[in-house]
Amino acid sequence: MAMLLKHVRASSSLLKQHVTRAHLLSRPFTTTEGHRPSIVHKRSLDILHDPCAYEKMLCKCLLSQMSPNKMKISAATLFNHDNLIKSSVILFFQGTAFSMTERDRLDLRGLLPPNVMSPDLQIERFMVDLKRLEVQARDGPSDPYALAKWRILNRLHDRNETMYYKVLIAKIEEYAPIVYTPTVGLVCQNYSGLFRRPRGMYFSAEDRGEMMSMVYNWPAEQVDMIVVTDGSRILGLGDLGVQGIGIAIGKLDLYVAAAGINPQRVLPVMIDVGTNNEKLLEDPLYLGLQQHRLDGDDYLAVVDEFMEAVFTRWPNVIVQFEDFQSKWAFKLLQRYRSTYRMFNDDVQGTAGVAIAGLLGAVRAQGRPMIDFPKQKIVVAGAGSAGIGVLNAARKTMARMLGNNEVAFESAKSQFWVVDAKGLISEGRENIDPDALPFARNLKEIERQGLREGASLEEVVKQVKPDVLLGLSAVGGLFSKEVLEALKDSTSTRPAIFAMSNPTKNAECTAEEAFSILGDNIIFASGSPFSNVDLGNGHIGHCNQGNNMYLFPGIGLGTLLSGARIISDGMLQAAAERLATYMSEEEVLKGIIFPSTSRIRDITEKVAAAVIKEALEEDLAEGYHGMDARELKKLSEDELAEFVKNNMWNPEYPTLVYKKE
Numbered sequence: 070m071a072m073l074l075k076h077v078r079a080s081s082s083l084l085k086q087h088v089t090r091a092h093l094l095s096r097p098f099t100t101t102e103g104h105r106p107s108i109v110h111k112r113s114l115d116i117l118h119d120p121c122a123y124e125k126m127l128c129k130c131l132l133s134q135m136s137p138n139k140m141k142i143s144a145a146t147l148f149n150h151d152n153l154i155k156s157s158v159i160l161f162f163q164g165t166a167f168s169m170t171e172r173d174r175l176d177l178r179g180l181l182p183p184n185v186m187s188p189d190l191q192i193e194r195f196m197v198d199l200k201r202l203e204v205q206a207r208d209g210p211s212d213p214y215a216l217a218k219w220r221i222l223n224r225l226h227d228r229n230e231t232m233y234y235k236v237l238i239a240k241i242e243e244y245a246p247i248v249y250t251p252t253v254g255l256v257c258q259n260y261s262g263l264f265r266r267p268r269g270m271y272f273s274a275e276d277r278g279e280m281m282s283m284v285y286n287w288p289a290e291q292v293d294m295i296v297v298t299d300g301s302r303i304l305g306l307g308d309l310g311v312q313g314i315g316i317a318i319g320k321l322d323l324y325v326a327a328a329g330i331n332p333q334r335v336l337p338v339m340i341d342v343g344t345n346n347e348k349l350l351e352d353p354l355y356l357g358l359q360q361h362r363l364d365g366d367d368y369l370a371v372v373d374e375f376m377e378a379v380f381t382r383w384p385n386v387i388v389q390f391e392d393f394q395s396k397w398a399f400k401l402l403q404r405y406r407s408t409y410r411m412f413n414d415d416v417q418g419t420a421g422v423a424i425a426g427l428l429g430a431v432r433a434q435g436r437p438m439i440d441f442p443k444q445k446i447v448v449a450g451a452g453s454a455g456i457g458v459l460n461a462a463r464k465t466m467a468r469m470l471g472n473n474e475v476a477f478e479s480a481k482s483q484f485w486v487v488d489a490k491g492l493i494s495e496g497r498e499n500i501d502p503d504a505l506p507f508a509r510n511l512k513e514i515e516r517q518g519l520r521e522g523a524s525l526e527e528v529v530k531q532v533k534p535d536v537l538l539g540l541s542a543v544g545g546l547f548s549k550e551v552l553e554a555l556k557d558s559t560s561t562r563p564a565i566f567a568m569s570n571p572t573k574n575a576e577c578t579a580e581e582a583f584s585i586l587g588d589n590i591i592f593a594s595g596s597p598f599s600n601v602d603l604g605n606g607h608i609g610h611c612n613q614g615n616n617m618y619l620f621p622g623i624g625l626g627t628l629l630s631g632a633r634i635i636s637d638g639m640l641q642a643a644a645e646r647l648a649t650y651m652s653e654e655e656v657l658k659g660i661i662f663p664s665t666s667r668i669r670d671i672t673e674k675v676a677a678a679v680i681k682e683a684l685e686e687d688l689a690e691g692y693h694g695m696d697a698r699e700l701k702k703l704s705e706d707e708l709a710e711f712v713k714n715n716m717w718n719p720e721y722p723t724l725v726y727k728k729e
C-alpha cells in the first residue's frame with residue numbers, strides 16, 4: 070500500500086504539472102458538445118484537489134472500457150496526455166492483485182472478480198492459459214481456432230469498441246458463433262485463464278451491505294441494459310461460478326449488434342454467491358469466491374440487494390436474468406417481475422422463440438397456424454427452458470381454442486414431458502411443482518402403452534409425435550433409436566428441435582436428423598449447424614432456434630416504450646411477430662427462422678410489436694421526450710422509423726471541430 074501511494078503521489082504531481090486549468094483552456098479547439106474542455110470536465114479539475122482522483126479515474130477507464138467521454142474526461146486531454154496516462158496507469162495498475170483495501174480506496178470495489186490474487190498466482194494463471202492454448206492448438210479436443218478468434222475479437226473490443234461492433238454487425242453470421250454460442254461456452258469454461266481486463270461488474274456474497282455504494286463505482290451515468298447471471302447453469306455446461314460472466318458479455322454483444330443498444334450503456338453483471346463446482350473450488354487460480362453457493366434467504370438477500378442498488382442508481386434500467394439454475398429462475402422471476410423492469414431470458418425468451426418455431430413447423434406442413442392445438446409434442450427437459458416453453462405453448466393453444474378454462478385444461482393433453490427420470494406422470498414422487506401441470510394421468514398413459522418414467526424412445530414410439538423438442542442439455546439424447554422411432558410420426562413433416570447449447574450438448578446433430586429421417590423434416594438447433602447436403606440435389610435446411618431472435622427486441626421495445634414492467638402480453642407480441650416474419654415460400658422450404666444476417670431487421674420489428682403492446686396495455690411511459698400519447702399517434706411506418714432512429718450505429722463520433 071505504501072508503494073502504491075508513493076506511485077499515486079508521484080504520478081499525481083506529474084499530472085498536475087501537465088493538466089492545469091490554464092493548459093486546458095489554451096487548447097485551440099472545442100469538443101463535440103461544443104464546450105471548452107475546461108468547462109466540461111469537472112473531474113479533470115478535481116485532480117488538482119484529490120491526490121487519488123486521477124488514478125481512480127484511469128483505473129476505472131481501464132477496468133470498465135469506458136470511453137473518455139463517459140468518464141467526463143476531455144477526449145482532448147486524454148489524447149494529448151496519452152503517453153503520460155499510459156505510463157502512470159502502468160506504474161500502479163495491479164489488476165486482480167489489488168487488495169480489498171486498495172479496491173475500496175480507489176473506488177474499484179465490484180469492478181474486479183472477488184478473489185484477490187497474489188502476483189505469483191497472477192503469473193501462474195497467465196502461464197496455465199498460455200500452455201492450454203498451445204496444447205489445444207496441437208491436438209486439443211476443442212476448436213482452437215474458435216477460441217483464438219474470440220481472443221482476437223476480444224482484444225479488438227478492448228482497443229476499439231466502435232470497430233469491434235462494426236465487424237460484428239457486418240459479419241454477424243460468422244462471428245455470432247464466436248462471441249455467443251457455441252464458443253462463448255468454451256470461453257466461460259476457460260474464463261479464469263482467459264481473463265485479462267474485466268468487463269462488467271461483480272457483486273459477491275462478500276459485498277453484502279456494500280452494493281448500494283458499489284454500484285456508483287461503475288463510471289457510466291446511464292445504463293440501459295444489464296444482463297445478470299449467477300453462473301449456476303451456463304448454457305448446458307452446468308455451474309461455472311464467476312466464469313459465467315462470459316455469457317452476460319456475449320448476450321450484451323448481441324444487444325449492441327442486433328438491437329443497437331449503445332455499447333456505453335450496457336453492463337454485464339456477475340452475482341457471485343460461490344459455486345458448487347468442486348473442480349473450480351479446488352483450483353487456486355479460480356477467480357470467484359472459493360465457497361459453496363449460498364442458498365435460501367442468504368441467497369435471496371444478495372440478489373435483492375443487487376436489484377435495489379441498480380434500480381436506485383438507474384431507475385430506468387432493464388435487467389435480463391440469464392442462466393440461473395431452474396430452482397431460482399422461476400422464483401426470482403415471480404419475485405421481481407411486477408416491481409422491476411426485468412425478464413428471464415431462458416424462461417420467457419426461449420418460450421417465445423419456441424412458439425414461433427412450433428407455429429412455423431405447422432405452416433411448413435402446409436397447414437394454417439390455427440391447427441397448432443392438434444400437434445402432439447414431446448418435450449425432453451423440464452428445467453427453466455423446457456417448462457417455460459410448455460407453459461407458453463399451452464397458453465397459445467388455449468387462446469386458439471377459445472381462450473377459456475376448458476380450452477386451457479384440454480390443451481395440456483398435447484404434451485408429453487420426459488426428464489432425467491423419464492416420462493413425468495402423476496405417479497411421480499416429489500414431483501417438481503413447475504412440472505406438475507404437465508404430469509400425465511397414469512391410467513391414460515397405461516392405455517397408450519406407457520408408464521411413469523418411460524424412456525424417451527418408448528414415448529416417441531407410442532405417441533408418434535409431430536414435434537420432438539429437446540431442452541435437456543444432454544448431447545446425443547436424440548439417439549439413432551429415438552430418431553428411428555420418429556419415422557412413425559403421424560405428421561406429414563415431423564419437426565426436431567435440438568435446442569440445447571452449446572453444440573456438444575445438442576440433442577442430435579443436423580446430419581444425424583437428416584440422414585435418419587430424410588429431407589422431409591423441419592430441423593432447428595440452439596447452436597448453429599451448417600445445412601446438410603443430402604446428396605440427391607436436396608439440401609437439409611438447418612434453422613437456428615435460439616432466444617437471440619427475441620431478447621434483443623424485447624429489451625429494445627421495453628426501453629423505447631418506457632414500459633414499467635415486461636408483461637406476458639409484450640412477450641406474446643414479440644413471439645407472434647417472429648412467427649409471422651418468415652414468408653409462406655420460405656416456411657414451405659423448411660426455413661422457419663431467419664438467418665442471423667437478418668437479426669437487426671427482425672429485432673427492429675419485434676421491438677415495434679413490443680412497444681405497440683406496451684401502449685395498448687397502458688404500461689408505456691415514453692422515451693426521451695416522446696411520451697406515451699405521442700407514441701400512440703405514430704403510424705406503423707413512423708413507429709418503425711422511431712425504432713430505427715433510436716438504434717446505435719457503429720460510427721466514429723466527431724470529437725474535435727476546428728474553430729472557424
Ligand SMILES: NC(=O)C1=CN([C@@H]2O[C@H](COP(=O)(O)OP(=O)(O)OC[C@H]3O[C@@H](n4cnc5c(N)ncnc54)[C@H](O)[C@@H]3O)[C@@H](O)[C@H]2O)C=CC1
Pocket residue numbers: 302303304305306394395414415419422449450451452453454455487488489490525540541542543546568569570571574594595596614615616617
Ligand atoms: N436454444 C435456446 O434458445 C435455449 C437453449 N437452452 C438450453 O436448454 C438446456 C436446458 O436449460 P435449462 O432448462 O435451464 O436447464 P435445467 O438444468 O434446468 O434443465 C434440464 C432438464 O433436462 C432434464 N434432463 C436431464 N437429463 C435428461 C435425459 N436424459 N432425458 C430427458 N431429460 C433430461 C432434467 O431433468 C431437467 O429437467 C441448456 O442446454 C440450455 O443451453 C436454454 C435456453 C434457451
Ligand SMILES: CC(=O)C(=O)O
Pocket residue numbers: 250303304305392414415569570595615616617
Ligand atoms: C441460449 C441460451 O440462453 C441458453 O442456452 O441458455
Ligand SMILES: [Mg+2]
Pocket residue numbers: 304391392414415
Ligand atoms: Mg441462457
